[in-house]
Ligand SMILES: Nc1ncnc2c1ncn2[C@@H]1O[C@H](COP(=O)(O)OP(=O)(O)OP(=O)(O)O)[C@@H](O)[C@H]1O
């Protein structure tokens with residue numbers, strides 16, 4: 144019976160790999176069974192071959208989504224850093240600009256932000272490249288979350304270290320550079336990796352303003368081939384192919400940091 | 405070394421941490437602060453080393469007044485060394501990097517000289533083999549010796565230590581106290597807060613007894629320990645020396 148239970152640190156270790164493999168397989172089959180039931184119940188005429196013809200469209204869309212997410216990650220790190228520093232500023236107007244930005248973005252749905260930005264701000268500012276717009280919207284959106292991640296990272300650097308920095312004669316700029324930021328970044332890494340996974344999923348909403356990313360392309364394949372939802376399977380798998388490794392990476396970093404300190 | 409503190413006060417909310425703290429210590433080489441917990445020893449020390457600014461009163465070190473502006477205080481702090489009870493070191497740097505950081509960034513030493521200066525001091529405190537370890541890989545006593553090495557590296561005119569051994573077990577306490585004692589023997593000027601009465605008696609030449617935010621009594625360590633003048637000090641000593 145103990146075969147299906149996780150090893151406690153004290154128990155004699157049984158063949159560990161095999162054990163997890165079998166349990167994972169059981170869980171997978173069990174869940175697949177329900178999915179199978181659901182699909183047999185709807186009595187649907189599958190049409191995989193015509194969807195498969197459009198595999199290039201999937202690949203292109205996937206590359207666009209991943210590309211937008213990477214570029215966005217870069218800019219949202221900058222936005223998030225500035226907002227986090229702004230929120231700590233002793234200059235009150237700056238502090239409030241940063242707080243209002245963070246609260247507004249975190250308090251409204253991304254879809255609303257996309258529409259507002261697309262129909263109002265981009266129009267007024269005369270931006271007409273959709274991809275630029277998409278990256279700007281996503282960077283502002285993600286930047287607010289990253290600002291909060293950085294804030295938590297900065298606050299994780301204890302008061303005693305700040306006093307030590309003062310004691311050895313570091314200026315406040317040097318304290319940020321050598322003491323706070325390196326540790327805040329390191330402590331923020333797991334959450335940042337998680338945020339990157341969110342970014343990839345959230346970028347699917349850019350399909351609503353006709354950016355030819357993964358989700359939009361999948362929807363197009365559905366309508367071209369007159370199929371209802373075959374394309375959503377490659378779509379889900381395409382997202383998982385990048386979010387699962389990223390989330391795993393986040394976990395690995397978290398453990399590494401825990402063991403190092 | 406001369407230290408003159410004239411009626412400094414400091415409030416935290418409605419708590420008077422320092423309440424007319426006055427002390428005139430002339431020609432000391434090692435000055436120890438002793439006294440009951442919450443009496444204001446750490447607060448006094450933080451003011452002496454320019455980490456905090458008093459609400460009123462003034463502090464003179466060798467006849468120069470401590471500035472009351474943060475940017476000038478920063479310059480003052482560069483000329484002294486400070487070691488706290490614990491958590492002195494930056495956890496993301498190795499022992500060596502902890503020592504070289506202020507040398508390079510604050511004292512504009514080049515990396516090569518900073519390294520050899522740091523290794524010289526780590527060697528002096530028996531830490532040569534631990535130079536490349538992070539604080540998490542060092543014992544408490546080793547960490548404190550690294551912290552002392554870091555404070556000493558820029559050759560400060562005076563060293564301030566706040567209970568450098570109170571977070572350590574007896575064996576590590578001994579190794580850190582030996583390190584401090586060797587500094588006194590070398591003529592380094594030191595002000596320290598300590599609960600180690602034996603050490604205060606042996607290594608310090610002057611002792612101040614602090615309670616209720618004031619200096620209740622100050623004299624040579626022989627006099628203070630053998631002939632305390634005030635009742636509070638006598639009571640305190642009889643209690644702490646009992647065990
Ligand atoms: N930053 C602070 N904020 C509020 N109160 C403080 C602060 N620092 C010190 N105090 C208060 O000031 C008083 C003196 O504290 P201090 O730490 O100087 O005592 P101490 O003599 O060093 O005691 P111990 O031997 O326990 O270290 C205490 O009542 C303490 O609660």
Ligand SMILES: [Mg+2]
Pocket residue numbers: 445446447567597
């Ligand atoms: Mg104290």
